[in-house]
Amino acid sequence: MTIIDTTADAPAPKGPADDGSGPLLDVRDLHVEFKTRDGIVKAVNGVNYNVSAGETLAVLGESGSGKSVTAQAIMGILDMPPGRIPQGEILFRGQDMLKMSYEERRKIRGRKIAMIFQDALSSLNPVLSVGYQLGEMFRVHQGLSKKDAKAKAIDLMDRVRIPAAKERVNDYPHMFSGGMRQRIMIAMALALEPDLIIADEPTTALDVTVQAQVMDLLAELQTEYNMGLILITHDLGVVADVADKIAVMYAGRIVETAPVHELYSRPAHPYTRGLLDSIPRLDQKGQELYAIKGLPPNLTRIPPGCAFNPRCPKAQDICRTDIPALVQVTERDGSALPGRGSACHFWKEQIHG
Amino acid sequence: MGRYVARRLLQMIPVFLGSTLLVFCMMYALPGDPVRALAGEQTVDPAQIAALKKDLGLDLPLWHQYWNYLVNLFQGDFGTQIASGRPVAEIISEAFPITIRLALFAFTFVVVAGISIGIFAGLKADTLRDRGLLILTLLLISVPSFVLGLVAQSFFAHQLGWVDPNVSDAAPWGELILPATVLASLSLAYVARLTRTSVAENLRSDYMRTAVAKGLPKRRIIGVHLMRNSLIPVVTFLGTDLGALLGGAVVTEGIFNVKGVGYTVFGALKSREGSTVVGIVTLIVVIYLVASLLVDLLYAVLDPRIRYA
Numbered sequence: 194m195t196i197i198d199t200t201a202d203a204p205a206p207k208g209p210a211d212d213g214s215g216p217l218l219d220v221r222d223l224h225v226e227f228k229t230r231d232g233i234v235k236a237v238n239g240v241n242y243n244v245s246a247g248e249t250l251a252v253l254g255e256s257g258s259g260k261s262v263t264a265q266a267i268m269g270i271l272d273m274p275p276g277r278i279p280q281g282e283i284l285f286r287g288q289d290m291l292k293m294s295y296e297e298r299r300k301i302r303g304r305k306i307a308m309i310f311q312d313a314l315s316s317l318n319p320v321l322s323v324g325y326q327l328g329e330m331f332r333v334h335q336g337l338s339k340k341d342a343k344a345k346a347i348d349l350m351d352r353v354r355i356p357a358a359k360e361r362v363n364d365y366p367h368m369f370s371g372g373m374r375q376r377i378m379i380a381m382a383l384a385l386e387p388d389l390i391i392a393d394e395p396t397t398a399l400d401v402t403v404q405a406q407v408m409d410l411l412a413e414l415q416t417e418y419n420m421g422l423i424l425i426t427h428d429l430g431v432v433a434d435v436a437d438k439i440a441v442m443y444a445g446r447i448v449e450t451a452p453v454h455e456l457y458s459r460p461a462h463p464y465t466r467g468l469l470d471s472i473p474r475l476d477q478k479g480q481e482l483y484a485i486k487g488l489p490p491n492l493t494r495i496p497p498g499c500a501f502n503p504r505c506p507k508a509q510d511i512c513r514t515d516i517p518a519l520v521q522v523t524e525r526d527g528s529a530l531p532g533r534g535s536a537c538h539f540w541k542e543q544i545h546g
Numbered sequence: 547m548g549r550y551v552a553r554r555l556l557q558m559i560p561v562f563l564g565s566t567l568l569v570f571c572m573m574y575a576l577p578g579d580p581v582r583a584l585a586g587e588q589t590v591d592p593a594q595i596a597a598l599k600k601d602l603g604l605d606l607p608l609w610h611q612y613w614n615y616l617v618n619l620f621q622g623d624f625g626t627q628i629a630s631g632r633p634v635a636e637i638i639s640e641a642f643p644i645t646i647r648l649a650l651f652a653f654t655f656v657v658v659a660g661i662s663i664g665i666f667a668g669l670k671a672d673t674l675r676d677r678g679l680l681i682l683t684l685l686l687i688s689v690p691s692f693v694l695g696l697v698a699q700s701f702f703a704h705q706l707g708w709v710d711p712n713v714s715d716a717a718p719w720g721e722l723i724l725p726a727t728v729l730a731s732l733s734l735a736y737v738a739r740l741t742r743t744s745v746a747e748n749l750r751s752d753y754m755r756t757a758v759a760k761g762l763p764k765r766r767i768i769g770v771h772l773m774r775n776s777l778i779p780v781v782t783f784l785g786t787d788l789g790a791l792l793g794g795a796v797v798t799e800g801i802f803n804v805k806g807v808g809y810t811v812f813g814a815l816k817s818r819e820g821s822t823v824v825g826i827v828t829l830i831v832v833i834y835l836v837a838s839l840l841v842d843l844l845y846a847v848l849d850p851r852i853r854y855a
């Protein structure tokens with residue numbers, strides 16, 4: 194294999210606005226749309242969320258709600274075209290990444306912000322050894338020699354507890370089990386000890402016992418390196434264990450944010466309520482499982498008003514005309530609940546009954 | 547791996563025997579024989595002909611002639627031309643280098659131009675430049691290569707006078723440019739289309755997205771991650787195509803009067819020189835078999851998911 198390029202280790206851009214106090218990543222009013230044959234798909238319609246160092250944000254929501262697209266916009270790996278970001282800011286350490294040059298962003302990718310994908314088998318290059326793919330991070334970003342990079346790759350494989358790392362470093366992705374492959378993905382994301390990791394359904398493709406191991410590993414490494422983590426998932430069970438706070442997405446918007454346990458005990462949005470009710474529970478064995486009725490909206494024709502209104506049991510007339518803003522959720526007495534927000538006209542009724 | 551190669555080499559033996567026998571039978575079935583062809587229009591005493599044939603072993607039954615041929619071949623003797631009296635090995639060693647030169651020239655052209663065009667189109671699939679190149683390749687595929695050869699010859703040689711319509715006996719590289727281009731055109735179009743499809747497909751793959759997310763520079767993403775995967779089917783095609791190029795060279799040589807294998811086989815067919823025809827065809831078959839074995843081995847090197855046992 195020829196060395197096509199070894200970029201010297203130049204420092205990644207650091208914003209003047211970064212005083213270390215604000216959140217690591219701050220997504221503000223992000224919009225993403227795709228031009229398709231059927232019209233413009235409005236996949237993300239004003240997402241706001243932020244993550245600080247050492248914090249885990251879980252992003253929840255049905256399939257198609259825009260979780261992955263938001264993550265891709267942050268990483269800068271959206272397909273553009275057909276994708277487009279008409280509006281919004283993605284601040285990393287106070288600097289808007291959407292205004293950066295391709296090179297500036299490239300130096301953040303992998304080094305400062307890394308991503309773990311769902312399907313490790315297809316996400317790893319089938320014809321390059323895992324050692325090569327791991328070592329590539331060091332060769333490109335730190336200018337290490339092939340030999341040193343390989344040694345670092347072996348260290349990484351040890352870190353994520355792949356047995357016999359030294360013997361397996363030259364193996365190819367298809368030669369590993371699903372769980373081991375996902376560990377390799379994690380190792381790759383971790384290679385340069387980034388500030389933030391985005392994990393897009395990292396365990397969905399794995400069987401249940403392996404899921405737990407991989408999640409534990411990820412949580413452990415996150416604590417060790419004090420990284421921010423955005424965990425995208427369908428699995429509310431996983432979320433309860435590892436997340437600090439939750440953002441619930443629906444039709445490309447955040448409909449509710451809350452610290453993890455408060456969301457479970459007192460949801461402030463009918464959609465969250467529905468999601469929680471549809472978790473199978475042991476004490477209700479035999480009963481029919483609750484499911485939110487209807488289907489997610491067609492993103493080329495999002496219903497006016499609250500996007501959830503055709504499926505919402507609490508919908509009123511105002512829901513069909515006015516878009517509810519994400520507002521601060523308070524106690525009955527009006528005292529603010531920190532970190533809580535809901536985009537529902539009737540959040541009070543929902544949370545306080 | 548070693549066992550696989552051994553098995554493939556063993557498999558070549560029946561293919562080799564079969565193809566020589568087939569050509570042998572075909573030569574036998576043709577009306578006329580080399581001795582009569584030697585005499586031409588003259589009337590010759592039948593007794594004389596019979597004596598000469600007996601001398602050359604041509605009166606023996608087919609299987610016996612074939613046996614004799616094989617026995618000689620394994621002693622490194624390709625036989626002797628009846629008319630000229632020259633050893634066939636000498637004829638072959640004169641004609642083959644010229645054809646190989648033509649085929650290699652064309653092959654290089656196929657590889658360089660075909661892959662470049664394919665990448666250029668595939669990186670921007672479904673744009674105007676992609677569609678334009680697709681139509682161009684379709685054109686090359688649909689025009690038979692002898693038509694293309696004749697058109698190119700009359701245009702560049704007769705009308706513009708840039709080149710001589712006939713290639714001289716020594717066939718220097720410079721004079722082979724036009725024949726090689728004509729010979730390459732069909733394979734070039736196939737390679738371009740195959741590369742284009744492969745590149746466009748791999749561009750959409752998950753591992754390409756990963757490569758971007760790793761913060762790799764563009765030339766590494768394309769040069770290493772995309773190319774390593776996209777060229778696998780192209781290499782396989784190129785291997786089998788080498789044989790097709792040798793076959794196509796025979797036609798192209800006819801058009802441009804290149805004194806290579808095609809020219810020699812054609813002449814030998816006319817004078818019923820069986821040993822010359824069989825010798826040349828056998829060599830082409832062997833080259834083809836070896837090339838496809840090499841490509842299969844290369845395939846395993848390029849794609850670690852392929853394992854031969």
Ligand SMILES: Nc1ncnc2c1ncn2[C@@H]1O[C@H](COP(=O)(O)OP(=O)(O)OP(=O)(O)O)[C@@H](O)[C@H]1O
Pocket residue numbers: 227228229234236254255256257258259260261262263272275276492
């Ligand atoms: N390249 C693209 N072109 C057109 N539409 C796209 C593209 N990528 C995503 N979309 C659309 O954007 C919408 C949101 O997709 P996204 O992948 O973010 O959903 P998700 O919340 O991650 O769902 P899942 O849980 O199934 O992963 C979907 O309707 C999808 O069809």
Ligand code: SF4
Pocket residue numbers: 462463464499500501502503505506507508509512517536537538539540
């Ligand atoms: S705004 Fe209306 S429709 Fe939307 S969730 Fe609240 S109650 Fe339901």
Ligand SMILES: [Mg+2]
Pocket residue numbers: 260261262393
């Ligand atoms: Mg997704």
